Each structure stands twice: as structure tokens, then as C-alpha cells.
Amino acid sequence: MTRETMIKNFLIFSTGLFLLAFTLGPFIWMLWISLADRADFLVTGKVEYSFSNYYQVLSAHSLHFLDYLTNSLIISTITAVVVTFFSSMAAYAVSRMRFPGRSFVPLLILAMSMFPQISIVGYLFEMFSKAGLINSHMALILPYIAWTIPIALWINMSYFTQIPLDLDKAALVDGAGRMKVLYKIIFPLALPGIFSSALLVFIACFNEFLFAIMLTIDYTAQTLPVGIALFQGLHGEIPWGNLMAASALASVPLVILTLIFQRYIVAGLMGGAVKG
Amino acid sequence: MASNNFLQNYDKGEVRTAWIFIAPLLLVVGVFVLLPVLGTFYSSLFLDVSYLPEHFVGLRNYVNLLSSPDFWQALRFTLAYTVAAVTLEAFFGIIFALLLNESFPGRGMLRVVILIPWAIPTIVSARTWQLIYEYTYGVMNYLVVNCGISAERINWMGTELGAFCALVFADVWKTTPFVVLILLAGLQAIPEDIYQQAKVDGAGMFRRFYKITLPMLMPVLVISLIFRTIDSLRMFDLVYVLTGGGPGGSTRTLSYLGFEAFANDNFGMGSTISVVTFVVAFAITLIYLRVGKFSEQLK
Amino acid sequence: MNATKITIKNLAKSFITFRGRVDVLKGIDLEIEPGEFFVLLGPSGCGKSTLLNLLAGLEKPSSGELYFDQELVASATGKFSGPFERDISMVFQSYALYPHMTVEENIAFPLTNLPQVPAPEVMSAKVRETAALLQIDHLLDRKPAELSGGQRQRVAIGRAIVRNPKVCLMDEPLSNLDAKLRNEMRAHLKDLQKKLGVTSVYVTHDQLEAMTLGHRIAIMNNGVLQQVGTPVEIYRAPINQFVAKFIGSPTMNMLTGALLEENSALYLQADGLRIKLPEATAASLRAKNLKQITLGVRPERLYVKSEGEQNLTLPVSVIENVGPEFLVYSFHKQGQIVVRTPEEPTGDNLNLALDAEHLHLFDEQGNRISC
Numbered sequence: 001m002t003r004e005t006m007i008k009n010f011l012i013f014s015t016g017l018f019l020l021a022f023t024l025g026p027f028i029w030m031l032w033i034s035l036a037d038r039a040d041f042l043v044t045g046k047v048e049y050s051f052s053n054y055y056q057v058l059s060a061h062s063l064h065f066l067d068y069l070t071n072s073l074i075i076s077t078i079t080a081v082v083v084t085f086f087s088s089m090a091a092y093a094v095s096r097m098r099f100p101g102r103s104f105v106p107l108l109i110l111a112m113s114m115f116p117q118i119s120i121v122g123y124l125f126e127m128f129s130k131a132g133l134i135n136s137h138m139a140l141i142l143p144y145i146a147w148t149i150p151i152a153l154w155i156n157m158s159y160f161t162q163i164p165l166d167l168d169k170a171a172l173v174d175g176a177g178r179m180k181v182l183y184k185i186i187f188p189l190a191l192p193g194i195f196s197s198a199l200l201v202f203i204a205c206f207n208e209f210l211f212a213i214m215l216t217i218d219y220t221a222q223t224l225p226v227g228i229a230l231f232q233g234l235h236g237e238i239p240w241g242n243l244m245a246a247s248a249l250a251s252v253p254l255v256i257l258t259l260i261f262q263r264y265i266v267a268g269l270m271g272g273a274v275k276g
Numbered sequence: 277m278a279s280n281n282f283l284q285n286y287d288k289g290e291v292r293t294a295w296i297f298i299a300p301l302l303l304v305v306g307v308f309v310l311l312p313v314l315g316t317f318y319s320s321l322f323l324d325v326s327y328l329p330e331h332f333v334g335l336r337n338y339v340n341l342l343s344s345p346d347f348w349q350a351l352r353f354t355l356a357y358t359v360a361a362v363t364l365e366a367f368f369g370i371i372f373a374l375l376l377n378e379s380f381p382g383r384g385m386l387r388v389v390i391l392i393p394w395a396i397p398t399i400v401s402a403r404t405w406q407l408i409y410e411y412t413y414g415v416m417n418y419l420v421v422n423c424g425i426s427a428e429r430i431n432w433m434g435t436e437l438g439a440f441c442a443l444v445f446a447d448v449w450k451t452t453p454f455v456v457l458i459l460l461a462g463l464q465a466i467p468e469d470i471y472q473q474a475k476v477d478g479a480g481m482f483r484r485f486y487k488i489t490l491p492m493l494m495p496v497l498v499i500s501l502i503f504r505t506i507d508s509l510r511m512f513d514l515v516y517v518l519t520g521g522g523p524g525g526s527t528r529t530l531s532y533l534g535f536e537a538f539a540n541d542n543f544g545m546g547s548t549i550s551v552v553t554f555v556v557a558f559a560i561t562l563i564y565l566r567v568g569k570f571s572e573q574l575k
Numbered sequence: 576m577n578a579t580k581i582t583i584k585n586l587a588k589s590f591i592t593f594r595g596r597v598d599v600l601k602g603i604d605l606e607i608e609p610g611e612f613f614v615l616l617g618p619s620g621c622g623k624s625t626l627l628n629l630l631a632g633l634e635k636p637s638s639g640e641l642y643f644d645q646e647l648v649a650s651a652t653g654k655f656s657g658p659f660e661r662d663i664s665m666v667f668q669s670y671a672l673y674p675h676m677t678v679e680e681n682i683a684f685p686l687t688n689l690p691q692v693p694a695p696e697v698m699s700a701k702v703r704e705t706a707a708l709l710q711i712d713h714l715l716d717r718k719p720a721e722l723s724g725g726q727r728q729r730v731a732i733g734r735a736i737v738r739n740p741k742v743c744l745m746d747e748p749l750s751n752l753d754a755k756l757r758n759e760m761r762a763h764l765k766d767l768q769k770k771l772g773v774t775s776v777y778v779t780h781d782q783l784e785a786m787t788l789g790h791r792i793a794i795m796n797n798g799v800l801q802q803v804g805t806p807v808e809i810y811r812a813p814i815n816q817f818v819a820k821f822i823g824s825p826t827m828n829m830l831t832g833a834l835l836e837e838n839s840a841l842y843l844q845a846d847g848l849r850i851k852l853p854e855a856t857a858a859s860l861r862a863k864n865l866k867q868i869t870l871g872v873r874p875e876r877l878y879v880k881s882e883g884e885q886n887l888t889l890p891v892s893v894i895e896n897v898g899p900e901f902l903v904y905s906f907h908k909q910g911q912i913v914v915r916t917p918e919e920p921t922g923d924n925l926n927l928a929l930d931a932e933h934l935h936l937f938d939e940q941g942n943r944i945s946c
Contacts, residue, residue, distance in 0.1 A: 008378075008481060012380050016386060019375060019386060019389075022368075024392065026393075026449060027396065030400075039407065039413060040412065042413050086300040086301050090297055090300070090301040092297060093295075097290055098286060099286055099290060100286060100291070105302075114554075114558065114561065118510065118531040118535065119554040120309060120550075121312075122543060122546050123312035127311075146304045149301055150305070166667045166668075166669045170734075171673075172657065173631060173664060175658075175685055175688030175689065189674060203395070207399070209516070225397050225399035225513070228397075229513070240407055244403075244407065251395065251396040254396065255396065262391055266391075269457055270458070
């Protein structure tokens with residue numbers, strides 16, 4: 001073994017270990033505390049492990065954990081479906097049809113995604129107050145659609161442009177209309193890309209916080225991040241065990257989703273990043 | 277004739293279909309992004325607080341904002357936070373990407389594991405970090421004291437520097453994976469034979485990194501940093517959970533300042549801050565794009 | 576079968592790009608007869624594919640008109656029918672098979688788009704019949720990725736002919752095949768077109784395909800039709816230097832130079848090479864009073880003769896044995912000169928004779944001088 005390979009192996013081993021501790025440390029700590037009966041065991045040294053925190057979070061109605069979860073799932077799913085539908089239609093037009101403005105539209109949409117959420121949310125609050133939508137699922141679904149559709153458009157575009165244009169021509173010659181070409185040819189072929197954009201939209205909505213905290217008021221519409229951010233104990237002291245159990249319940253599905261579909265997520269992130 | 281020809285090149289039916297395909301997207305973005313942005317700008321010209329009737333004040337909100345120390349504090353913090361976070365993310369991003377680009381047993385697992393921080397909702401990770409930074413029984417202080425870094429526990433959220441570091445570190449943890457993924461793709465695009473050629477030419481490991489990897493990775497690095505910068509400039513949720521803007525308002529980002537104004541029912545000022553936040557983010561993006569273009573021309 | 580006649584009147588197409596206006600096609604006039612196998616030939620970028628797309632209805636003309644029989648199918652301002660309305664079919668260079676559908680679904684796809692979708696049994700029978708014609712009926716359940724290049728090619732053709740289109744358009748359909756398969760498919764395609772009798776327009780950059788397949792060939796360059804005619808006409812009497820060089824392999828030898836009168840014979844002086852022109856040619860050139868010409872002669876029309884009978888003498892640079900014959904190359908300032916001869920030549924120089932019948936003369940603009 002040469003000196004260089006020895007150094008290299010040492011570097012690989014040490015950074016690998018560091019990476020493992022760096023990424024997993026906080027996550028493991030979250031799971032650990034969620035299973036412990038008290039959060040201060042590092043000081044007191046006394047601890048017992050059980051699933052009682054999870055049981056409390058799931059069964060205590062006053063915590064509304066299941067309400068938050070349901071809201072999050074409903075809002076994120078509807079948004080992902082609608083965004084997938086609209087963005088793939090637009091991506092099809094922009095990437096494969098000839099019309100004046102085809103290069104302008106994606107740039108316009110990209111520019112729209114540059115606005116920070118804070119410069120939208122104030123006016124949305126007034127808009128939705130007048131429309132009586134505050135504290136409804138709609139109040140989050142509508143802005144989420146608008147907020148995530150640019151990235152979905154760009155990801156889908158990057159996938160659609162990889163499909164040979166000859167397929168469209170052939171299908172048009174074979175008598176299919178544009179809509180049929182999209183659903184019979186492009187959609188099945190770009191399915192991995194469309195799936196990864198849908199997944200990213202879902203995750204983004206599941207994580208979103210600023211819109212959610214401004215546009216909702218209570219558990220009828222609040223999402224998990226809001227619920228967890230506002231999670232307070234009854235006597236001022238934060239019930240860390242419960243909170244970490246709720247956090248674990250909120251993140252484990254996403255983590256599993258990510259681990260299973262990591263290929264699609266990475267591909268989607270790349271597709272979105274290529275736009276830069 | 278020429279301009280007529282230009283329009284004739286398009287088939288009317290096709291153009292109509294194309295716009296029908298795009299219409300829903302434009303409608304949604306128009307109503308829920310463009311309209312609110314314009315509305316926010318319009319509101320920023322009004323004095324709009326709950327206890328007074330709304331009335332037009334022109335640019336007075338802007339004048340008030342620019343003369344308030346809170347704003348400059350928030351701007352300074354936002355920029356410092358962004359620089360610190362993005363620099364650290366680039367640093368760790370490169371190191372981890374280089375590692376994951378080598379072949380060694382367990383690489384597949386690490387490539388998956390690195391996604392975990394990215395997948396955890398920001399609020400959840402903020403709450404976890406809050407617990408980690410806890411003064412009496414947080415694991416951070418446990419490590420600090422037991423590893424002999426400091427004899428005393430550190431009051432992370434009680435000092436400006438502590439709060440700043442806490443926020444930056446939580447952000448780096450959460451978003452480094454994104455940078456790693458993009459850089460990894462960039463690394464994989466560098467052809468292997470260039471490295472072999474460099475080896476044949478006698479370049480050592482570090483020299484290969486410095487002379488080949490880094491320059492070829494530059495465009496991808498710039499792209500990922502643009503993304504991260506834009507994101508950091510509008511950061512809100514970590515501050516909300518971890519510090520609540522404290523101590524003494526020292527860790528308020530521009531977004532947080534705007535949120536506070538809205539939460540206090542001061543819509544005029546909230547809108548003003550929102551507009552300024554956007555202008556700052558936009559200006560920095562433009563600078564980045566300039567620099568990015570510049571580096572392209574250099575090649 | 577009622578075959579369709581295509582009439583193209585003064586058709587033009589231009590694109591506006593960031594660099595300005597690009598005229599891809601300029602004033603094309605053409606009639607393609609019913610049932611004809613018509614080939615559009617030209618180098619890449621000559622506009623032949625654009626012309627095919629205009630015929631297909633995938634693009635809109637900038638001016639001019641296009642008729643299928645008596646029916647106007649496209650004009651710049653007025654009517655424009657899409658591909659399906661025109662009842663055309665198309666075979667692409669990339670085959671453009673739908674990767675997620677089986678061979679059967681691929682071939683059936685055009686049928687599913689008919690205004691009245693045929694009953695499943697009818698459709699299936701039709702697909703099977705077409706597949707049998709192309710000898711791919713055993714592959715119907717496979718996906719395109721599981722097929723060889725030649726099989727994919729057949730599926731693409733099957734999809735194009737399954738609904739008996741009025742016109743079949745082919746865009747370099749054989750270019751992606753290897754050389755051996757290409758020859759096989761070429762013969763197969765010709766046979767198929769004859770059987771079906773459908774008006775076919777075939778785009779290629781390969782002069783050999785054009786010569787072997789086409790009833791007539793149209794040669795294009797820079798968006799302009801150069802010459803339209805049967806393969807024999809074009810080979811025997813190319814209308815200009817471009818056509819002369821494009822058709823035939825190895826390409827026609829070309830030598831440009833001044834005409835000199837000496838000892839009552841006419842010579843062409845081309846950069847150190849002196850060529851005595853045959854008497855008949857000389858006579859007609861004298862009558863035209865030209866000073867500068869380009870002489871074109873095909874490699875097989877340069878005859879190796881013994882000393883004294885020659886019109887020109889060439890130094891031998893390289894000899895290639897290609898089996899039935901020899902190709903002799905002589906490198907010259909104006910490019911290489913090739914001689915095709917059945918006997919292997921000996922010696923460092925080659926004495927060559929010309930015959931007036933098979934000389935091509937071009938003026939300074941590159942146009943043919945008729946003798």
C-alpha cells in the first residue's frame with residue numbers, strides 16, 4: 001500500500017464516520033428522547049424507556065396531533081396532484097409546441113418563484129380574510145399550488161425535453177391530438193420525472209411553515225409544522241418527550257418516503273437545479 | 277411582409293392549444309403570486325394599523341423603515357447569517373461530495389443517509405436543535421462540558437453569538453445534503469480519464485483536487501450556492517422556533533421582521549418590509565448572476 | 576387503389592431566429608405523380624426535411640400552396656390541414672416507436688385515433704395482416720427495446736401503412752441501419768411500395784438510395800430545387816456542378832482551367848495539367864467562344880490507353896484494389912482525380928483518353944454547357 005492510498009483510506013474512514021455522526025446525530029437524539037420518560041437524564045442519570053410518549057401524542061385529543069397530520073396530508077396531496085396536472089400540461093406546451101412566447105413563459109414563471117414568501121403572505125392574508133377562507137384547507141392549497149408550480153414546471157420540462165420530438169410528430173401523424181399525445185405518449189415516458197416532481201412538491205408542502213402559520217388559526221386547518229412549532233406544555237415547561245414523539249411521527253414518514261424514492265428525489269432536485 | 281411571415285409561421289390551432297395548456301399555470305401564479313406581490317407593494321404605501329383608519333402615506337413607511345435601527349440590525353443579521361451558512365454548506369458540501377464520489381464499502385448507505393436531514397421538516401429539526409441547545413440538560417452543553425471545550429455551560433440562546441451559531445449550525449445540518457447532492461452529480465460528470473491522465477502526468481491526490489476537480493466543479497458549485505443563498509436570505513422558520521428573534525431582537529431576519537409587523541397588525545409596515553426583503557434578495561441574485569456569467573466567460 | 580397526386584406551387588418556408596431571417600425553402604414547384612416513389616436528395620441542411628414536414632402538415636408554409644389531388648391542404652394564409660386530415664403517414668429516421676407500447680399497440684395506434692375506432696377484432700386482424708406482410712407477426716407482444724434495428728424499422732413501416740394512407744412520407748428511414756441490413760431493407764421497401772402503390776416521398780442524403788429507389792429524384796441545395804428527373808437522366812446529364820458532384824460514387828472528376836488553341840487542337844490548361852479535348856467537344860466550345868470552363872468526367876469514363884492515344888497523362892499516386900476493379904488516384908492541386916479501370920495499371924504515369932459523349936462541361940457559374 002502506497003503512502004497516498006493510506007492517507008486516502010484514512011480520510012475516507014474519518015470523514016465517513018463524521019458524516020454519519022453529523023447527519024444521524026440529531027435524528028437519533030430525537031428518537032432517543034421520544035422513547036425516554038424524561039429529557040434531563042443526561043444530568044439526573046435516571047431514565048426509563050417506553051412508547052408512552054407516542055401513545056400520549058396519538059391518543060390525547062387536546063394535542064390534536066392527528067388533526068394536524070390529516071390537514072398536512074390532505075393539503076399536500078391535493079396540491080401535489082393539481083400541480084402535477086397543471087405543470088405537466090404547461091411543460092408540454094413550453095417544451096414541444098410552437099407558439100409565440102414559448103421561451104418567455106418559463107422565465108416569467110421562474111422570476112415569480114424569486115419572490116420570498118413574506119412578500120406574498122401579507123396580501124394573501126387580506127385576500128383570504130375578505131373571502132372568508134382563512135383557517136380553511138383552501139387557504140393553504142391555493143398558495144401552495146402557486147408557490148410550488150414553478151419548480152414542478154422546470155423539473156417536468158427538463159424531463160420532457162429528453163423525449164425525442166419525433167415521437168410527438170409520429171403521434172400527430174398517427175392522428176392523436178395534443179392532449180392525447182401528452183397522456184398517451186409523454187406522460188408514461190416521463191413518469192419517473194413527473195413522479196419526482198410530485199414527490200418534491202408534496203414534501204415542500206408538508207414542510208412549509210410561514211404560509212401555514214399566517215393563514216390558519218387552529219387545528220381545523222393547521223398543518224404539522226405549525227402544530228409542532230406551537231406545541232406547548234400545560235405548565236410552561238416544554239414536554240420534550242411528547243414533542244419529540246410528535247416530531248418523530250411527523251418526520252419518519254418523510255424519511256421513509258425519501259429513502260425509498262431517493263433516486264427520484266435526487267433526480268428531481270437535479271432537474272430543478274439545472275434551470276440555474 | 278417579414279413580420280407577417282413571422283406570425284404566419286405559427287399554426288393558429290396549435291397556438292390556441294398551447295395557451296390553453298399554459299392557462300391554468302398562469303392563472304394560479306398570477307392570482308396567488310403576482311397579484312399579492314403587487315398588492316403588497318400597494319399596501320406598503322399606506323398607513324394600515326388596526327387602531328387607525330387606513331390612509332395613504334406615500335413612501336413614509338420606507339423612510340421610517342430605513343431610519344429604524346431594527347431594520348439595519350435585521351439586514352446585518354440576515355446577510356451575516358447567509359454568508360456564514362452558505363460558506364459552511366459549501367465547505368461541508370464539497371468534503372462530503374468528494375467522500376461519496378469515492379468507492380468504498382458502505383458508500384451506498386451513506387448516500388442514502390445523507391438525505392435524512394433534508395427530509396425532516398425544518399420545524400421538526402428546529403425543535404430538535406432547541407432541545408439539543410437546552411441550557412441545563414441539552415446534549416450540546418453536555419458535550420461542551422465533558423469534552424473540556426468550556427468549563428461552564430454555554431447559554432446558547434442567551435447570547436448574540438451563541439444564538440447566531442446555533443441558527444447557522446441548525447441550518448447547515450438541514451441543507452448541506454442538498455449541496456452535496458448537486459455537487460455529487462457535478463463530480464460524476466467529470467470524466468474518469470482526465471484523472472488517469474493527471475495521475476500519469478504525476479499529479480498527487482491533493483493536486484488533482486486543486487487543479488482538476490475544483491475548477492471543473494465550479495459551475496455546479498455556483499449554481500448550488502445561488503440556490504442556497506436565495507433560500508437563506510428569506511429564512512424564517514428556524515428563527516421562529518429557536519430564538520424567537522432574540523436575544524434582544526438580535527437574530528431577526530428580514531422575513532421575521534416582516535412577520536412581526538404583520539402579527540402586530542401593522543400591515544403597511546409589514547408590506548414595506550416585505551418589499552424591501554424582496555429587493556435585497558433580488559439585488560443579491562443579480563450580483564450572483566453577474567458573477568456567474570463572468571466566470572462563464574473566463575472559461 | 577386510388578393513388579394521390581401531390582402538387583407543390585411556389586412553396587417557401589422561412590424561420591425568424593435571433594440571428595435574423597433564415598430562408599429554408601425558396602420557391603419550390605413540384606408535381607409528384609400518383610403512385611410514384613419520389614426521392615428528395617440533398618446534403619444536410621438543404622431543406623429536404625423541411626419540405627417533407629410541410630408535406631406532412633407538421634409545419635406551415637410561409638408562402639405558396641400545397642395540393643393533394645385537387646384539394647388544397649396548405650397555404651400560407653388560408654387553409655391548413657393537420658397531418659391526420661391529410662391522411663398521410665410517416666416513417667422517421669429514429670423510427671419514433673412508442674417505447675412503452677408493444678409492437679401490436681404501436682402498429683394499432685393510428686387506428687385507435689380514427690374518427691370511428693374499428694372493433695377490436697377488426698383492428699387486431701388489420702394489425703396482424705400488416706405485420707405478416709412485413710414478417711414481424713411473431714414479434715407483436717414485444718416492446719421496441721427488445722427488437723433489433725431492422726425489426727424496429729419494420730414496425731415503423733407497419734405503423735405507417737396500416738391505415739392505407741394517401742401518401743407515405745419517409746425521412747431517412749434507413750440511415751440508422753448497418754450497411755448490410757440497409758441494402759436488404761432497400762430492396763424490401765421498393766418491393767413493398769410497388770405492391771401497395773401508395774404515393775411515397777422519400778428523403779435521403781445518400782445518392783445510392785436515391786438512385787436505386789426513386790422513380791424520380793429531386794436534388795436540393797440551400798433550399799432550392801436543383802434538378803428533377805429520373806435517376807438515369809440525372810446521372811447522364813447533371814444540370815450543374817453541384818448535382819454532378821452529388822450523384823455518383825466515386826464522385827465525378829472536375830478540372831477547371833483556361834482553354835488554349837494549339838496546333839489546331841483545343842486544350843484545357845488546369846494547374847499544370849494539360850488536357851486535349853476531343854474534336855467534337857472542341858468544335859462546340861469554339862462556337863461558344865468560351866475562355867474558362869470546368870470539365871467533368873466520371874471515373875469510369877476515363878479510358879486507359881497506350882502512349883500516343885491519350886488526351887491527358889496523369890501521375891499515379893495511389894492504387895486501390897476494390898475487388899472487381901481498380902481505383903487509381905492521382906492527387907492534383909484541384910483535388911484528386913479518380914480513374915476506374917478493370918486492369919491494374921503499371922508504371923508511374925497513366926495515359927488516359929476521353930470520349931466526347933461522356934464529358935460534362937460547366938461554365939464559370941457552374942451550370943451545364945450543352946454540346
